[in-house]
Amino acid sequence: MRFIIIILLFLLSTSIFAAESNSGPMPKHKWSFNGITGTFDRAALQRGFKVYQEVCSGCHSMKLLYYRDLRDIGFSEAEVKVIAAEYTVVDGPNDEGEMYDRDARPADRFVSPYANDNEARLSNNGAYPPDLSVITKARKYGEDYIYNFILGYEEPPEGMEIGDGMYYNKWVGGNQISMPQPIYDGSVDYDDGTDNNALQLTEDVVTFLKWAAEPELEVRKNLGIKVILFFLVLGTFIYFVKNKLWREVD
Amino acid sequence: MAENPNNKRRDFLQLSTISIGALGTAAFIWPFLSSMNPAEDTLALGTTEVDISSIEEGQSITVKWRGKPVFIRKRTKEEIEEAKEVNFTDLIDPEQDIDRVKKEEWLVLIGVCTHLGCVPLGQKLTDNKGEYNGWYCPCHGSHYDTSGRIRKGPAPNNLPVPPYSFLNDTTIKIG
Amino acid sequence: MSGNSEHRKYKNSFLNWIEFRLPIISYFEKEYGDYPMPKNCNYFWSFGALATITLVVMIVSGIFLAMNYTPHTDMAFDSVERIMRDVNYGWLLRYIHSNGAAFFFIVVYIHILRGMYYGSYKYPRELNWILGVFIYLLMMASAFMGYVLPWGQMSYWGATVITNLFSAIPFIGEGLKIWLLGDYTVGNATLNRFFALHYVLPFVILGVVGLHVAAVHVHGSNNPAGIDIKSKNDTVRFFPYMVMKDALAVCVFGVIISAVIFFGPNLMAEVDNYIPADPLVTPAHIVPNWYLAPFYAILRAIPDKLGGVLLMFGSIAILFVLPWLDRSKVRSCNFRPIYKWFVMLFFVNFFILGYVGMLPAEGLYLLIARIGLVYYFGFFLIITPFIHRIETPKSLPLGISDVYLGGGKEALNPNAQKEII
Numbered sequence: 001m002r003f004i005i006i007i008l009l010f011l012l013s014t015s016i017f018a019a020e021s022n023s024g025p026m027p028k029h030k031w032s033f034n035g036i037t038g039t040f041d042r043a044a045l046q047r048g049f050k051v052y053q054e055v056c057s058g059c060h061s062m063k064l065l066y067y068r069d070l071r072d073i074g075f076s077e078a079e080v081k082v083i084a085a086e087y088t089v090v091d092g093p094n095d096e097g098e099m100y101d102r103d104a105r106p107a108d109r110f111v112s113p114y115a116n117d118n119e120a121r122l123s124n125n126g127a128y129p130p131d132l133s134v135i136t137k138a139r140k141y142g143e144d145y146i147y148n149f150i151l152g153y154e155e156p157p158e159g160m161e162i163g164d165g166m167y168y169n170k171w172v173g174g175n176q177i178s179m180p181q182p183i184y185d186g187s188v189d190y191d192d193g194t195d196n197n198a199l200q201l202t203e204d205v206v207t208f209l210k211w212a213a214e215p216e217l218e219v220r221k222n223l224g225i226k227v228i229l230f231f232l233v234l235g236t237f238i239y240f241v242k243n244k245l246w247r248e249v250d
Numbered sequence: 251m252a253e254n255p256n257n258k259r260r261d262f263l264q265l266s267t268i269s270i271g272a273l274g275t276a277a278f279i280w281p282f283l284s285s286m287n288p289a290e291d292t293l294a295l296g297t298t299e300v301d302i303s304s305i306e307e308g309q310s311i312t313v314k315w316r317g318k319p320v321f322i323r324k325r326t327k328e329e330i331e332e333a334k335e336v337n338f339t340d341l342i343d344p345e346q347d348i349d350r351v352k353k354e355e356w357l358v359l360i361g362v363c364t365h366l367g368c369v370p371l372g373q374k375l376t377d378n379k380g381e382y383n384g385w386y387c388p389c390h391g392s393h394y395d396t397s398g399r400i401r402k403g404p405a406p407n408n409l410p411v412p413p414y415s416f417l418n419d420t421t422i423k424i425g
Numbered sequence: 426m427s428g429n430s431e432h433r434k435y436k437n438s439f440l441n442w443i444e445f446r447l448p449i450i451s452y453f454e455k456e457y458g459d460y461p462m463p464k465n466c467n468y469f470w471s472f473g474a475l476a477t478i479t480l481v482v483m484i485v486s487g488i489f490l491a492m493n494y495t496p497h498t499d500m501a502f503d504s505v506e507r508i509m510r511d512v513n514y515g516w517l518l519r520y521i522h523s524n525g526a527a528f529f530f531i532v533v534y535i536h537i538l539r540g541m542y543y544g545s546y547k548y549p550r551e552l553n554w555i556l557g558v559f560i561y562l563l564m565m566a567s568a569f570m571g572y573v574l575p576w577g578q579m580s581y582w583g584a585t586v587i588t589n590l591f592s593a594i595p596f597i598g599e600g601l602k603i604w605l606l607g608d609y610t611v612g613n614a615t616l617n618r619f620f621a622l623h624y625v626l627p628f629v630i631l632g633v634v635g636l637h638v639a640a641v642h643v644h645g646s647n648n649p650a651g652i653d654i655k656s657k658n659d660t661v662r663f664f665p666y667m668v669m670k671d672a673l674a675v676c677v678f679g680v681i682i683s684a685v686i687f688f689g690p691n692l693m694a695e696v697d698n699y700i701p702a703d704p705l706v707t708p709a710h711i712v713p714n715w716y717l718a719p720f721y722a723i724l725r726a727i728p729d730k731l732g733g734v735l736l737m738f739g740s741i742a743i744l745f746v747l748p749w750l751d752r753s754k755v756r757s758c759n760f761r762p763i764y765k766w767f768v769m770l771f772f773v774n775f776f777i778l779g780y781v782g783m784l785p786a787e788g789l790y791l792l793i794a795r796i797g798l799v800y801y802f803g804f805f806l807i808i809t810p811f812i813h814r815i816e817t818p819k820s821l822p823l824g825i826s827d828v829y830l831g832g833g834k835e836a837l838n839p840n841a842q843k844e845i846i
Contacts, residue, residue: 036688064506068294107294130700134506137691138699173709213699216509216516223517224687228680230274235676237267242669244263249464249661250830271672281514282489289493290511 026141026171027148029203033210036225039218040211045073047190048208051201054188056132059124059179061112064133065212068106072215073208080106087111125165127178134213136206145171147206151198153181297425299417302356310373312361315424319361319369320412321385322422325396330354332383333397343408347397350411358422359398360412363387365405370394385409456642461660462667463648465829469543470646470667471674472536477634478675479529484627486522487571490515494574496620498613501576502701520690526568527693528682530716533561541747542768544756545647551748553640558744560633565717565741567626570619572714573611577698582711584611584619590724593734610704650828651757652821659825710785718782719775723801725786726794736798743805750805753813760819764812767804774800 032041049070052062067084071077085103089111092099104111114120121128136142149171156168156175166176183205185197194200211217298315302322305311310323325333333347351357363370365387371377372385372394380386380393382401387394392403399408414424435441435450444450462470493512495504508515537557540546546554569587573580588605592598607614645654654660661667685692693715697708713721720737727733743750758765778797781790822828 064503064510066291066294068290069510107291134699137694138696140696142696220516220520220687220690224683227683227687230270230277231676231679231683234267234270234274235673235680237263237270238669238673238676241264241267242673245665245669249666281517282485284513285489285515285518286492287513289507289513289515291507292511 026144028144029147029206031143031207031210033207033217036221038221040073040207042074043192043194044204044207045211046075047192047194047201048204048206048211049073050190051183051188051205052132052208055182056205057110057113059113059120059129060132061114061120061129062110062133062212063112063131065110066106067104067108067110069215071106073211077106084108125178129179132209132212136210136213138213143206143210146209147202150183150202150206297423299421299423301421303420307355309375312373313424315360315412320424321357321359321361321373321398321409323357323359325355325357329383329396333395333399336395336399338399342400343406345397345399345408347399350397350399350408352414352416356422357396357398358411358414358424359409361385361409363389363392363405364400364407364409365390365392365403370409456638456663458662458664460642460663461654461657462646462663463650463654463659463825464661464666465650465825466646466648466667468670468674469535469539470648471671472532472539473638474671475674475678476529476532476536477638479525479532480627480630480634483522483525483529484631486518486525487624487627489518490522491620491624494620496574496617498576498616498702501574501616505575517686520686524682524686524690524693526571527714527716528678528685529564530568532678533564534716537561538772540647541771542758542765543647543649544651544751544753544758546748547751547756548748549644550641550647553637554748555745556633556637556640558741560630560637561744562741563626563630563633567623567630568714568716570623570626573616573619574623575698576616576702577695578700578702578706578708579695579698579712581611581702581704582707583713584615586711587713588615590734590737593731595731647756648825649757649759650822650825651755651760652825655824656826712783715779715783718780719778720782722778722782722786722794723798725782726791726798736802740801743802747805747809750809752810753816753818755818755821760821761816762819763816764808767808767812770800771804774804 032038032044067080067087070080070083075083084106087104087108088101089104089108090099091102094100114123117128130138136146139145149169152170152172154168154170156162160168160175162168163176166178167180168175169177183198183201187198188196188201190196214220296316298313298320300311300313300322302311302324305322305324307324308326308329310321312319312321314320330347336347338344338346361369361373366389368387368389370385370387370392372379378386378388380402382393382395384396384398384401385394386392387403387405390404392405393401394405394409395401397408398411400406412424414422417423435444440450490508493504493508493515495501505519508519510516512518540554540557569583573584588602588611591605592602594601603609605615606612607618645660695712700708712718720740723740724733724737727736753761753764755761758768774797777793778801781794781797784790786794
């Protein structure tokens, strides 16, 4: 069974790698989607979407998402249509060769706040607000970082010089960022009566962002359990067949 | 040296192992084949909404639906009469005009000849509309009437009617 | 050519029809049915089969990904995300492919280290080893180019850094780099040619794997005792004995790789590669794929650009001559009490090199990388060629059957082992 030991050694080494990149000072938050049977809380996703709409989407695009994707977080076909229609997209050219505005449809991508990257920079003091479609996959510590970061605005420590139009944040590299604190207690009113303190708002919006980055998460984990079970069962059968076979070898 | 096990009867354990393995292989192939089906973004474009308010009587427009041309024609009184008068049982592909429209004056068709997939002429006023005043396929000479039914030529079927519905008097949704 | 009658050996007349015209059926029967495997082979001998299966899975998943991928700088990133989001099971295909690449290297590394520990590269299997090093080189090239395709930040800057290595070559370097890129910097031309090559190279690998397997089947597989097969009793048929053993290994491998694919698909991915490539912003530190990191560590350990590049390529090239560097007549390290520990240390050293290769090249890490570099070359150039002068090998067992039964400790004078020229 030296084979097993080697495999375990390899697992150990990879987990050391993983632990090395996760153990930092970044506090971990308890997420509903963590663990092998983790799922997204649909209500939290819908609330998180509302926070995105009312707070983040002023500056941040989510270009990889379509309005139709919102069906996944529990909106009905009709609701998605209404949400999409709140936005305007440029379509065309029409028969006269002109571009024209129309209401967004479910098959359209999330409308970006700025026409292009340069306009986005210009409106934000030269800092480009990153696209949020896959943001939890694009930052070390993923959702935990985003969560701590949003809640990480503080008064700068004494003696620290903060640049013009910059804000102090405990978690961002260099501790300075040009995005002001986005979420306060009561920034967004929830329709379902959930307490809208900053902690709740942040948790909801980060849940939404995690879903946006990995919409396949639930299906993936579900299938994963089945695949691993399959290999275990097949492996057990093969183990017995193989043992029976090798017993004849002398 | 052990003897060739092929000579032995396969026991239950071996058979179940082989079946489980075969089952797993089949299941493993499925995602690969499935990935070749139209993706979500393709399916999302499976419906098209068309504004028909600007179409005059006797005119047609062509819109694209699922990559294919769809003919929308506002028929004149004469054309409707023509389509209804025919004794439909004598046709190549017998169908009543009333079964091919939702509102008499609006005819919606997939504009792909049922013979070999060419796009028939007849949308523009200057086009050759064929002997039955509907559409004419230039590839192999199929003639369609004012209800889009095949009347003459090699095509086996009438021009198909796509699934569509009137959202209101001026908008139809195809698909 | 032998007559018709000799070929008529199958019950099925269709098989006979084929066999008479192309003896492919008897070939497969001989190579994958009757092929005699030393019966003392342990599970390390399953990694060849695992690597082959992984290669096939990589090729198949790659083909299906290519059906949905767009090799254009404006669309590559989005098309990969479209695969993840909109294509049916696209996320599965992509995660199989990206994690499969990492596991392919893990499996091949174990396969190589097994060959080193048990002396599988020695007479008469030197060519086999050389073919294996070619496979490894082709794998590195494929993996590097594949990593560029998602067109994230790490794709772009990894490609920039690696192609800049070629500019270190005197006189022709700059021209060569531009020829490789098809542009002054990594651009659309680069992405297109990398896609084309990434598609075709795995098929080349498959071909070399065919030669690799054919070559090992000529003289038969090595075994943990490192001694030659002497009688039929030393072996078992490949089918079903080894097939069942390999199948069990595949199942264990399946559990491990599935755990990563389904529950930590981005564990081995760099977060920066989920940021679209931006030629104007370099990420804080550029990290190679971890499976190429040991060589990256060697590259950075040398303060001179050309020197670093030469040593890095040298560290791979030296693998080709390993069969001639090792002068010992004993294959398996099980019977080499001193060299055994140096080989193990080599494995550990390689791992450490990989680890520091992913950390910033400064301070302690740089020092570790330099020590590792010295040991890497010292192992090949000093220890391997000269250790046999001070090492007394243990007595080799008489035959494989004795080892298999746990006996036969005392018997053969190691110097009677087949000569290694």
